[in-house]
Amino acid sequence: MEQIDQELLDNLLQDTSFINWAKKSNRNDIQYWNSWIRNNESKIKTIDTAKSIILGISFQKTKVANEKVEAELNSVLNTINKTKTRTKRISSYIPYGIAATVAILFIFLTNNNSNKNSVTHKTAYGEIINLSLPDGTKVVLNGNSEINYTKENPRDIVLTGEAYFKVKPVPATKAKFWVTTKDLKVEVYGTQFHVNTREEKTDVVLDEGSIHLLLDNGLTKKMIPGEFVSFSKSSENITHKKVDLDVPYSLWRDGTYIFNNLTLKEVMKNMEYTYGIEVKFLNEKLKEKLITGGIPNENLMICLAAIEKSADITIIKKDNTIELTEN
Amino acid sequence: MEISPEKSLWFMFIKGDLNAFSSLFKHFYPMLHNYGIKISGNSSLTEDSLQSFFVYLYENKGKIGEVTHVKSYLFVSYRRALLKELKKEKKFTSYDEIMESEKGFVFSIEELKSKQETTQLKSTALLQLLNSLPTREKEVIYLKYYSNLKSSEIAEVMNITYQSVSNTLQKAFAKLRNKSESAAISRVLNP
Numbered sequence: 014m015e016q017i018d019q020e021l022l023d024n025l026l027q028d029t030s031f032i033n034w035a036k037k038s039n040r041n042d043i044q045y046w047n048s049w050i051r052n053n054e055s056k057i058k059t060i061d062t063a064k065s066i067i068l069g070i071s072f073q074k075t076k077v078a079n080e081k082v083e084a085e086l087n088s089v090l091n092t093i094n095k096t097k098t099r100t101k102r103i104s105s106y107i108p109y110g111i112a113a114t115v116a117i118l119f120i121f122l123t124n125n126n127s128n129k130n131s132v133t134h135k136t137a138y139g140e141i142i143n144l145s146l147p148d149g150t151k152v153v154l155n156g157n158s159e160i161n162y163t164k165e166n167p168r169d170i171v172l173t174g175e176a177y178f179k180v181k182p183v184p185a186t187k188a189k190f191w192v193t194t195k196d197l198k199v200e201v202y203g204t205q206f207h208v209n210t211r212e213e214k215t216d217v218v219l220d221e222g223s224i225h226l227l228l229d230n231g232l233t234k235k236m237i238p239g240e241f242v243s244f245s246k247s248s249e250n251i252t253h254k255k256v257d258l259d260v261p262y263s264l265w266r267d268g269t270y271i272f273n274n275l276t277l278k279e280v281m282k283n284m285e286y287t288y289g290i291e292v293k294f295l296n297e298k299l300k301e302k303l304i305t306g307g308i309p310n311e312n313l314m315i316c317l318a319a320i321e322k323s324a325d326i327t328i329i330k331k332d333n334t335i336e337l338t339e340n
Numbered sequence: 341m342e343i344s345p346e347k348s349l350w351f352m353f354i355k356g357d358l359n360a361f362s363s364l365f366k367h368f369y370p371m372l373h374n375y376g377i378k379i380s381g382n383s384s385l386t387e388d389s390l391q392s393f394f395v396y397l398y399e400n401k402g403k404i405g406e407v408t409h410v411k412s413y414l415f416v417s418y419r420r421a422l423l424k425e426l427k428k429e430k431k432f433t434s435y436d437e438i439m440e441s442e443k444g445f446v447f448s449i450e451e452l453k454s455k456q457e458t459t460q461l462k463s464t465a466l467l468q469l470l471n472s473l474p475t476r477e478k479e480v481i482y483l484k485y486y487s488n489l490k491s492s493e494i495a496e497v498m499n500i501t502y503q504s505v506s507n508t509l510q511k512a513f514a515k516l517r518n519k520s521e522s523a524a525i526s527r528v529l530n531p
Contacts, residue, residue, distance in 0.1 A: 017510060019506075022506070022510070023506070026506075036457075047529050050528065050529060051529075057528060060528055061528045062510055062513060062514070064458075064528065065458045065513040065516075065517070066509050066510070066513060068457040068458045069457075069458065069481075069484060069485040070452070070456065070458065070466075070470070070481060070485045070516075071452070071453040071455065071456055071457065071485070072451055072452065072453065072485055072486045073450060073451050073452065073453050074374065074451075074486060075374055075451065076370070077369065077370035077373050077374070082365075082366055082369050082370060083366075085365075085369060085387065085390070085391065086362055086365050086366065086369070088391060089365065089391055089394045089395055089398075090358070090362070092391070092395045093358075093395060093398050093399070096395075096399060305348075315355055318355075319348070319351060319352065319355075322351055323348055323351070
């Protein structure tokens with residue numbers, strides 16, 4: 014009886030063209046292998062085995078309900094949290110310390126302002142804060158960013174930097190909410206959106222509800238959820254497109270930057286704005302290297318370590334300058 | 341260079357990021373759950389052991405060495421943890437004994453798609469043949485076609501050589517083919 018030719022079997026299993034033949038997915042491959050098989054009839058058992066292994070068994074997989082997974086996850090997270098508070102009691106005081114400093118800083122900034130009615134919230138490099146405005150609107154302010162408003166009108170905000178807004182609707186009066194940047198004004202009733210004024214333009218991404226943009230050149234734009242608008246006053250450049258909300262633009266507010274096929278140059282620009290560092294590329298072509306993935310952003314060193322790992326490069330930090338070299 | 345989302349989540353999890361840990365949990369829980377039930381035939385034991393497995397994973401994240409494939413790493417570690425648990429409960433003397441027990445990797449008719457490319461056999465007949473295979477052959481088939489692991493990953497999970505994964509698949513398919521479906525050239529060729 015014919016024996017299996019192991020070497021041929023291994024080769025067939027790794028041959029894309031043979032796999033196409035077995036799956037009947039490419040006409041040229043089917044023709045080629047059909048004639049090859051006719052000429053190698055003595056190997057028919059090996060060929061047949063290879064075909065079976067490629068096609069395999071088609072299973073109907075049992076689904077595990079999402080609710081079930083969530084419930085199990087919660088109970089795992091609870092167990093983890095319990096052990097955390099048991100073993101790390103001292104470290105758990107640290108966040109309170111930071112919160113207190115931030116609060117004091119606000120009072121200081123507020124009182125020191127020449128205009129007594131003006132309120133300012135400002136973040137340092139690498140600092141992310143959650144704010145609740147007097148009207149109940151929630152704001153997450155990214156590092157090196159600032160918002161201003163007057164006490165008389167806490168629903169009229171001026172933003173420099175990057176922030177995420179969850180606007181509290183006021184159905185009774187239909188009171189609007191405004192965010193003004195150097196390039197445009199966002200007009201809303203109640204919704205969730207993301208504004209970024211870094212660089213010479215303002216980017217807006219809308220998650221929920223609907224908003225109007227009043228551009229500095231006098232035009233208006235209506236946005237629906239899942240859309241992205243970018244406008245620059247200086248160049249009058251406007252981009253209006255749909256974005257993939259599965260890869261949110263504003264994931265930094267959960268402590269993670271998500272990059273989807275961005276060049277290292279763009280990623281590092283983000284780091285410069287958020288952490289106030291200066292980036293030097295020692296190899297020019299590194300700038301074009303693409304990065305996909307999530308990078309933790311609450312700490313510069315962790316962030317740099319993650320970029321090093323995912324882009325396969327070496328990062329050297331000298332005071333406020335970081336240098337990128339190829340491995 | 342691109343890194344897989346799995347790998348970057350894994351890296352963040354190792355650094356202690358709970359969001360990354362939760363994403364990994366949501367992604368891998370269903371497949372590990374199905375795998376655990378196939379090994380143990382017991383859903384409450386599977387769920388309990390998965391809970392402790394993930395808690396253990398989080399608490400010992402500092403001790404985990406370099407991981408090349410996240411998926412096969414989780415499969416191999418969970419398999420080890422579950423077998424340990426089974427050994428404790430049923431007082432088996434060896435892992436082999438657990439794996440060779442009748443309960444392991446029993447497939448049901450609902451799990452087989454009615455249209456199979458490999459064979460002309462009816463689902464019921466295929467099911468019978470499938471369930472009569474030795475447990476190791478069933479596990480290789482399960483990991484390859486149900487969990488979609490590569491042969492090299494299966495070798496890692498089952499702690500056997502690549503060659504023996506390949507041999508096991510050959511043996512299994514030799515048995516799964518109907519006697520009437522001999523390797524005739526007319527059948528092997530694509531119409």
